[in-house]
Amino acid sequence: MKRVAIVGAGPAGIAAADLLVGRAGISVTLIDEGQQPGGQIFRQPHPGLATDMKRLLGAGHARLERFRALCSNVLPQLDYRPRTLVWNVFGGELMTLGERGVDSLSYDALLIATGATDRVLPVEGWTMPGVYTLGGAQILLKEQGCLIGRQVVFCGASPLLYLAALQYHRAGGAVAAVLDTTPIAAKVKAIPRLLALPGVLKDGLSYMAALRLAGVPIVGGVTLDAFVGEGRAAEVRYRAGGQAHAVACDAVAYGFGLRPEMQLAELADCALRYDSFRRQWYPDHDGDGRCGHGVYVAGDVAQMGGAEAAGHSGRLAALSILADFGLEAPASPEPDRAALARQLTFQDGLGHAFAWPAAHVAGLADEVMLCRCEGVSVGEVRRGLRSDGGPQEANRAKAATRCGMGRCQGRFCGSALAELVAAETGADGVARPLDRLRAQPPIKPLPISAVAGEPLA
Ligand SMILES: Cc1cc2nc3c(=O)[nH]c(=O)nc-3n(C[C@H](O)[C@H](O)[C@H](O)COP(=O)(O)OP(=O)(O)OC[C@H]3O[C@@H](n4cnc5c(N)ncnc54)[C@H](O)[C@@H]3O)c2cc1C
Numbered sequence: 501m502k503r504v505a506i507v508g509a510g511p512a513g514i515a516a517a518d519l520l521v522g523r524a525g526i527s528v529t530l531i532d533e534g535q536q537p538g539g540q541i542f543r544q545p546h547p548g549l550a551t552d553m554k555r556l557l558g559a560g561h562a563r564l565e566r567f568r569a570l571c572s573n574v575l576p577q578l579d580y581r582p583r584t585l586v587w588n589v590f591g592g593e594l595m596t597l598g599e600r601g602v603d604s605l606s607y608d609a610l611l612i613a614t615g616a617t618d619r620v621l622p623v624e625g626w627t628m629p630g631v632y633t634l635g636g637a638q639i640l641l642k643e644q645g646c647l648i649g650r651q652v653v654f655c656g657a658s659p660l661l662y663l664a665a666l667q668y669h670r671a672g673g674a675v676a677a678v679l680d681t682t683p684i685a686a687k688v689k690a691i692p693r694l695l696a697l698p699g700v701l702k703d704g705l706s707y708m709a710a711l712r713l714a715g716v717p718i719v720g721g722v723t724l725d726a727f728v729g730e731g732r733a734a735e736v737r738y739r740a741g742g743q744a745h746a747v748a749c750d751a752v753a754y755g756f757g758l759r760p761e762m763q764l765a766e767l768a769d770c771a772l773r774y775d776s777f778r779r780q781w782y783p784d785h786d787g788d789g790r791c792g793h794g795v796y797v798a799g800d801v802a803q804m805g806g807a808e809a810a811g812h813s814g815r816l817a818a819l820s821i822l823a824d825f826g827l828e829a830p831a832s833p834e835p836d837r838a839a840l841a842r843q844l845t846f847q848d849g850l851g852h853a854f855a856w857p858a859a860h861v862a863g864l865a866d867e868v869m870l871c872r873c874e875g876v877s878v879g880e881v882r883r884g885l886r887s888d889g890g891p892q893e894a895n896r897a898k899a900a901t902r903c904g905m906g907r908c909q910g911r912f913c914g915s916a917l918a919e920l921v922a923a924e925t926g927a928d929g930v931a932r933p934l935d936r937l938r939a940q941p942p943i944k945p946l947p948i949s950a951v952a953g954e955p956l957a
Pocket of ligand 1 (some may be wrong): 542635764
């Protein structure tokens with residue numbers, strides 16, 4: 501019997517599993533480190549917490565209900581392993597750590613649907629208590645029913661900016677301000693692309709309108725200068741219209757979009773492609789999720805597309821797997837390809853409306869922390885890069901300074917390190933791609949016992 505291993509029980513992994521389960525001759529194992537299926541968008545409250553998800557999600561609640569119904573149909577039909585981390589792929593096997601302890605799993609086809617995480621850049625004061633990523637602030641609310649503060653500033657450039665702010669407002673938190681680093685003119689320019697999905701555009705505009713109606717100050721085109729406070733964030737300093745401003749708060753949620761969780765794809769020997777518009781790397785695939793040698797990708801890890809796109813690309817990858825096994829497909833890929841193309845046009849629009857501030861890192865003061873895990877400042881890396889015979893590439897800079905060598909393995913400082921190396925070495929990130937930190941196993945922290953094997957007799 502052919503075995504398909506799927507990593508990730510978000511919209512992409514579940515859509516693929518739905519198409520594959522019940523097919524004669526295929527057994528499906530679905531692994532996710534989360535305790536419930538849903539991935540990032542359909543995060544659900546911890547069992548036992550009486551969070552009012554309907555109030556929190558508004559119109560989005562119906563989608564969560566549909567997703568839950570799909571899961572209750574699909575999951576009993578397969579080998580579902582929640583609370584299980586895949587920490588390496590090697591020699592056609594997944595290395596896992598979960599309820600079964602240390603384990604491995606071989607596969608005939610591997611679908612990597614590991615999604616994305618927050619993409620952040622250092623801002624002076626970003627390591628202070630009270631400063632969260634936008635996604636982190638939202639996860640606390642959705643999963644634990646907690647607010648990060650009572651007076652929160654939401655800032656950066658991300659579609660999550662307005663959504664998370666509105667969710668906080670609905671949950672009873674005060675939103676001190678929304679500070680958007682992209683100018684309004686860029687949003688207006690993005691409208692033709694955003695019209696690929698008029699309904700979603702309308703939803704986005706309604707979030708902004710609801711915040712304005714609630715009296716939340718919204719400022720566009722800002723430059724974030726610092727998060728300031730005595731032991732905890734109490735103020736955000738920024739510039740707008742050539743003037744310096746400050747807004748008081750007791751917590752900050754900030755972020756600059758998402759970055760793909762592609763370490764497993766890299767360890768599985770997928771070729772990588774550089775997206776010069778988003779200035780980041782993705783696993784390369786044929787459009788239907790095929791990376792070659794039995795490895796497939798779907799969802800945000802394959803291309804930043806959002807939950808609907810993740811569903812379409814999950815189904816496309818499942819159809820590719822069936823075709824490559826020589827099995828008959830239950831459906832044509834064309835409707836999913838067409839829907840995915842519309843989603844990606846819209847996402848392109850979002851990329852313009854919430855632009856990555858590529859020049860931000862070059863302007864950071866030397867004292868600002870770059871790698872919080874290892875305590876490496878911008879200045880230490882800068883000095884290394886400028887020194888005679890010093891590193892001129894991100895992985896060499898990592899080796900020389902330990903930037904990116906800590907617990908997060910560069911998942912949070914890697915984008916900033918790449919921009920800093922580019923700024924110092926004259927790479928524009930377009931004609932000459934940004935560097936990227938190579939993936940290393942274990943991709944997330946593990947207890948030593950998980951890799952040490954049996955003690956010596
Ligand atoms: C923090 C955050 C909040 C978001 N909030 C919203 C929102 O409110 N509304 C919205 O429209 N979009 C939101 N998005 C975007 C949206 O969630 C994604 O576009 C969509 O969920 C992508 O689906 P996916 O299946 O590709 O990945 P995901 O939904 O990210 O699912 C990936 C799954 O893979 C699992 N996984 C990853 N690595 C491993 C591993 N090594 N071992 C085991 N399991 C692993 C994760 O636990 C996760 O469950 C958010 C994204 C993020 C990162």
